[in-house]
Amino acid sequence: MNLEHLFTIRRMSKNLMEDIFDLASSIEEKPDSFAEKCKGKILAALFFEPSTRTRLSFESAMLRLGGQILGFSSAKVSSSSKGESIADTFRMLNHYAHIAVIRHYIEGIGEIAKEFATIPMISGGTGTQEHPTQALLDLYTIRKELGKVDDITIGIMGDLLYGRTIPSLLFGLAKYDNVKVHLISPPALHIRKNVKLRLEENGLAFRVTENHKEVIDELDVLYVTRLQKERFPDPTDYERLKGAYQIRKSDLRKAKDSMIILHPLPRVSEIPFELDELKYAKYFDQAKNGVWVRMALILKYLGVD
Amino acid sequence: MNEDKNKLIVRKIENGTVIDRIPPGKALRILEVLGIDANYPYTVALAIRVLSKKMSLKDVVKIKGKELTENEVHKLSFIAPGASVNIIQNFEVQRKIQLEIPDHVEEFIKCLNPNCVSNSHEPITSSFDIISKKPLILRCIYCDRVMEDKYLSGKL
Numbered sequence: 001m002n003l004e005h006l007f008t009i010r011r012m013s014k015n016l017m018e019d020i021f022d023l024a025s026s027i028e029e030k031p032d033s034f035a036e037k038c039k040g041k042i043l044a045a046l047f048f049e050p051s052t053r054t055r056l057s058f059e060s061a062m063l064r065l066g067g068q069i070l071g072f073s074s075a076k077v078s079s080s081s082k083g084e085s086i087a088d089t090f091r092m093l094n095h096y097a098h099i100a101v102i103r104h105y106i107e108g109i110g111e112i113a114k115e116f117a118t119i120p121m122i123s124g125g126t127g128t129q130e131h132p133t134q135a136l137l138d139l140y141t142i143r144k145e146l147g148k149v150d151d152i153t154i155g156i157m158g159d160l161l162y163g164r165t166i167p168s169l170l171f172g173l174a175k176y177d178n179v180k181v182h183l184i185s186p187p188a189l190h191i192r193k194n195v196k197l198r199l200e201e202n203g204l205a206f207r208v209t210e211n212h213k214e215v216i217d218e219l220d221v222l223y224v225t226r227l228q229k230e231r232f233p234d235p236t237d238y239e240r241l242k243g244a245y246q247i248r249k250s251d252l253r254k255a256k257d258s259m260i261i262l263h264p265l266p267r268v269s270e271i272p273f274e275l276d277e278l279k280y281a282k283y284f285d286q287a288k289n290g291v292w293v294r295m296a297l298i299l300k301y302l303g304v305d
Numbered sequence: 306m307n308e309d310k311n312k313l314i315v316r317k318i319e320n321g322t323v324i325d326r327i328p329p330g331k332a333l334r335i336l337e338v339l340g341i342d343a344n345y346p347y348t349v350a351l352a353i354r355v356l357s358k359k360m361s362l363k364d365v366v367k368i369k370g371k372e373l374t375e376n377e378v379h380k381l382s383f384i385a386p387g388a389s390v391n392i393i394q395n396f397e398v399q400r401k402i403q404l405e406i407p408d409h410v411e412e413f414i415k416c417l418n419p420n421c422v423s424n425s426h427e428p429i430t431s432s433f434d435i436i437s438k439k440p441l442i443l444r445c446i447y448c449d450r451v452m453e454d455k456y457l458s459g460k461l
């Protein structure tokens with residue numbers, strides 16, 4: 001198999017996604033049997049924007065596979081602040097590592113990888129454009145918890161405009177059959193036009209609402225993201241909306257027994273601590289699943305059996 | 306009648322470009338895009354809202370001494386789709402181009418997304434797929450953002 005790069009879920013087939021999930025689930029069952037798979041392989045982790053979760057999750061994944069890691073975090077220490085182009089960075093990387101993870105605030109760099117990278121490159125988050133590996137671990141978690149992704153109803157709530165996870169998750173959901181989506185956000189943070197057009201092209205049905213309480217009884221999954229204070233020009237708007245986009249225990253009374261709550265983390269106040277011990281709360285399992293999924297991705301993209 | 310009227314305005318030119326069947330009212334915008342103003346040293350003939358042979362209204366522009374670049378043809382195709390460009394040499398039509406909105410364009414317009422890689426210092430040029438011609442919608446092949454009619458009209 002010759003997989004190129006992963007910058008968008010749009011270009012990933014449902015088959016490949018399911019393959020990755022199957023592999024991730026075998027890894028989860030018996031992680032030790034994969035401990036030597038990437039011996040002698042190097043993963044470069046280049047984070048031009050700060051990250052804790054994604055970077056640590058990828059590094060943990062590579063170390064658990066017996067590989068090694070090199071890299072940096074935050075643009076300050078990279079040579080991009082000296083004006084080096086991304087194309088040149090990629091060309092150089094070809095000689096330093098066997099696979100690379102890149103987070104960058106610049107969007108559209110997947111096309112640069114296509115042209116200049118000879119090693120497989122995986123996006124660890126690209127501007128507000130996409131965060132494909134987060135979406136894969138989200139879908140893996142849904143599959144694991146509900147036994148399927150087809151035929152589900154999911155509510156996606158919070159900052160749908162700037163959250164880079166959102167387009168990836170929606171593009172991933174669009175590969176499955178009969179998925180119904182409720183987009184729950186303030187109008188100013190609704191999904192971008194290009195994402196909407198892609199969903200229409202791919203036939204993913206979605207409805208829009210401002211209030212999660214109106215739809216919570218229909219949901220199999222409630223996917224919550226945080227509102228970011230810095231996105232609001234007027235801080236009083238943020239304060240006002242913060243309360244409306246918070247899940248309260250009482251909101252869950254009408255929820256299905258089997259409903260799960262997911263969150264890409266970090267959370268602020270949108271999911272209060274008191275929800276953590278409820279059966280619905282799956283966001284910490286979700287984060288743990290990230291390691292299995294990223295291990296599977298590294299194996300697939302390196303072409304290791 | 307109508308033939309005579311046209312002849313009054315547009316005498317044949319020896320070398321240059323004739324743009325015919327322009328959607329009515331777009332002729333001035335075409336001159337603007339081509340950078341032709343009062344300082345242009347040669348003859349320019351302009352007809353706005355004349356009757357075509359098919360009895361509908363059109364604009365016509367004749368520009369002596371002007372040959373369009375590929376880029377200019379691209380731009381004009383967005384402003385005046387359906388118009389025809391005739392390149393004239395020695396009073397003869399050398400080449401006829403039917404202006405049509407292409408399926409893909411490169412370079413001539415910038416992506417509206419300031420964080421798009423096509424706007425940063427990289428060895429690539431801007432590149433767009435035209436995903437709808439009416440209304441006009443361009444999609445950046447890099448960042449996936451779309452640019453719509455109302456944004457584009459000020460840029461083209």
Ligand SMILES: [Zn+2]
Nearest residue numbers: 416421445448
């Ligand atoms: Zn762009």
